[in-house]
Amino acid sequence: MPMPHRIVLASASPRRRELLAQAGHACEVIASTVAEIPAPGEAPESYCARNAREKAHDVFRKRASECTGAVVVAADTIVVSPEGRILEKPADAKHARAMLGSLSGRTHRVLTGICLLSGDDGHEYATEVVSTQVLFRALSEADIEAYIATGEPFDKAGSYGIQGRAAGFVRSLQGSYTNVVGLPLCEVVVHLERLLAPRKGTQ
Secondary structure, eight states, rough: OOOOOOEEEEEOHHHHHHOOOOOOOOOEEOOOOOOOOOOOOOOOHHHHHHHHHHHHHHHHHTHHHHHTTTEEEEEEEEEEOSSEEOOOOOHHHHHHHHHHHHHHSSEEEEEEEEEETTTTOEEEEEOOOOOOEEEEEOOOOHHHHHHTTTTGGSSSSGGGGGGTGGGGGGEEEEEHHHHHHHHOHHHHHHHHHHHHHHHHHHO
């Protein structure tokens, strides 16, 4: 089977598209509509891997003709509280306030599940979960209220974006920075280069 030379990103996230472009990989966007709902008792790693896999297959099933000849790339990023709770995007300011308070002065994990599949036949090339540890400095109520007022928390897992104002909350980080932004770029690029290399050699 000839290797694909196009990339379809199964996400409307501008941050993921920008990260791929930064690494030299232009992509087409076909956003998935999969609902992100953890099953009772589901572990965070299993949850974000499942979401990534379901997003990739959702786009493949619904837009198969547009995926032909492409690698479909899907991702799902979650924040895991110090207690092990899954923190998705906040429902409102009260929810964001509670999330940020739970992360204040403590270490949490950011997990991103990635899935790459063939847009020709739906074969999964790779599924992986990448983890990064993030330590926040202690946040005052004024810090939290000022950040919520920017509107940044409301479309981000865990109620913060490390690439925005919340960069000033991060005391230290162990692991992939781009993973916290929303796409573990090193891991994705390694998979893409392995998949695309045979086709590049024939062009």
